[in-house]
Amino acid sequence: MPEPLEYPKAMLTRATLDACIKCTICETACPVSAVTPLFPGPKFVGPQAERFRDGESVDHSLDYCSSCGACTLACPQGVQIAELNSQARAVMKEDNMPLRDKLIGQTVLMGKVMTPFAPIANAALGNKLVRTVVEKTVGVHRDAPMPTARLHTFQGWMKKHQPPASPRTRGPVVFFSGCAGGYFEVETSIKTVEVLEHLGYEVIAPKQGCCGLAQQSNGLFDEATKSVLKLCDQLRSGGKDLTIVSASGSCAGMLKHEAHEIMGVDEEKLHDVGTRMREISEFLLELHAAGDLPTDFVRNDITVPYHAPCQLKSQGMGMPAITVMELIPGVKVIESGRACCGIAGTYGLKKEKYDIAQAVGQPLFDMVKEKNEGIAVCDTETCRWQIEKGSGVKTVHPIWLVHKAYGLS
């Protein structure tokens, strides 16, 4: 019997299959089954197949689920379809975890190795021959979007960084960068800290590791559980009861609900961190709703295509980035209306899934190409890399617009 998916943990999800009335709405929402017959669809692999599982997942096609969560979001009956699938996949892969899937979950390691050799690493990742070898040996597709390594980490910047001299009028907040924000999307992290400081916050960024999301989505529940609990300790060390702000929407989601709902992690420290966690746009919108957000923005006449990532949608907070960006005079946001960019964390990197991920993202790439005036906007890292690669349009975090509108860049 598999240990990582003990039934007590799974009970809460498995019980939700009782709510399925076979209406098929989830199937119509699934971006993967819309483009490939290889995936039997969320209703099939979720509430239907689950009735045929007894601590064993024999239906290997469920691995074509990208875990984007569009099904769970669409289900009017409350079945946690994507969560069921993630659990079943973890059981299925337990005895046969590909090396590739273990490696691509190691996001911190990747950043640590690449940062000191950034130019070499970037050159290597841009090299066709190297990528072909990587595809053949590891199974990461040669054309899959890869992060750009930076010469400095966010933590390195933070150490040297001098906060503004003006008095800290709003007290402290904890900043959670996420691995990508720590090593690759360093600029997004810096801009977020600068905006928070501009607003008068004291920003505390304790040493922090990985949330385990990539491990979780690859079925490595043991490793992911260890990662997320360690991270909770680290973030809690920043100060009791402080709001935790993140510019990494998917990592915020891992702490808010996925670690509990998918892996059954049920510890007080996760609950504590999860309830204090705010995605940056969500945080700014809460300030605005309370009348506490200065809106002395510099005008910016631009129309931006905006894509809300799946893992942001599944947090059940709407799309706060749209409202926040449209507070800036001249900014017009066009919501993509597309289900998913296809990448789904590490899904679209895998050689056997790359084509599917591209097909899923194509309508979004087309929309971005058609509507952009130089940039596109999206809240999570891997989605930005995917959109940028698929559309050729520079894709930034919403905080970039806010940062500019406050005259900080």
Next chain:
Amino acid sequence: MRTIDTDVVVIGGGATGAGVVRDVAMRGYRAVLLERADLAQGTTGRYHGLLHSGGRYVVSDPRSATECAEENIILTRIHADAVETTGGLFVSTPGDDPEFPDRFLAGATASKVPAEEISVGQALRREPRLNPGIFRAIAVEDGSVDGWQMTWGTVNSAKAYGAQILPYHEVTGIERDGDQVRRVRAHDHKNGEDVTIDCTFVINCGGPWAGLIAGLAGCHDVEVVPGRGIMIAMNHRLVNTVVNRCIYPTDGDIIVPVHTVSIIGTTDVKASDADRLTIPADEVQEMLDSGEAMIPGFRQSRAVHAWAGARPLVKDTRVSATDTRHMSRGMSILDHHDRDGLKGLLTITGGKLTTYRLMAKNVVDEMCQQLGDTRPCRTAEEAVPKSESGKTYVVTHRLEDREADRMEEQIICECELMSRKMFLEEMRGRPSANLDDIRRVTRLGMGPCQGGFCSTRAAGLALHDGLIDVGRANGLLELFLKNRWIGLWPILYGAQVRQTALDQWIFSGTLDIEHLPEPEKAVL
């Protein structure tokens, strides 16, 4: 009018009748099985799916316990494709008799039923949904068995030995020549035809209807009391092991994982008519309470269907006539020569599904003795067709099959993963079948949607394949849904209400099924 000439007529197409006709055919007799409805449509198809380890009877009925333990091993071998070796647990829930587990263990040793006490922690690790307040746990070798599949396997074996199997043939008369049985008359309901079967021996395996059948031969006052029990299928497997309460056998003390569902049973109330069994609301509540005692949260889980079955209990003067639970679970053979002066008629009744083969052996042994033949029983040695490999059923089988054929095959019943090919193969093999006949062998419509999505697909496919005409397609659909509703009304609460509401909108709102044209002749 058709006429058939045979040696032995077996009446009743449940597990016992199927076992008897197989045994008779394997011993080299010509044999005909008559069943008034579909095979295993009566008691055999209306139970909780338990393949007894014997544990349940170690204290109350040690002889039955031993028989069960022995037959469990044999059935697992000869009916491998119908049996799941789930294992079983007897657990003491809070408030249960603390002395009983020791009596249980002593009884198990005495009756040679394998049983081993395990720690509460081990039991909870094995079945995490179990009530954490249990204080004793004993592991036994209970399993689950699909009664329909087992019966079909048995008759397919009988057919291979030359037996004729005639479902939907209702016996209308048993005729004698002096003091010897000579002829059975039956009516073929599907074809509207009378059939006469000349024979030298009749074995009455009518279960709760055995008294009525004996009456047709002029043998009166065979008292078989139908002991009604209700069962409820829950939407998914809340346990993967059979869970019994470790108490003296009472109502609602077993949960059995069978295929995709878990079944709780059962009550035991004397019924006057085995054809009209009710599913009273108070008994439904009693089952849910019992489920809650074993598995906290049971009441919040989704129930998908309820049904009632009738045990054939032979009236025993040792217990009160209204206390059916404690009448003998052992089998009884009535020799109508001794009893009524009629040669060539035996009635076998009582018993239980797990001991069907032994019952068949005993009655056929008796027949051989009366006929002066020495022909040994071989039913325990040979597996029935499709069970030869000895590979027992597991719940993942269908998911594995659909994974293999998913790119070529359509799925007709999504809940139970029945493919188009599976449906058409059955329907082409039996074009006169109704959708319930098909359901019993394919599980069509037995999942959470209860026919809401699959029944129209099935009826349409049969029509498209040229097996039936439009009138019959409509009739089959209506009949199927009507029958599904019998088992839905008693458990209309919680999640199943939403399902039935959706199904109702589809069938009444969109398809207006209540105003389909009347079929020209009644659909059967």
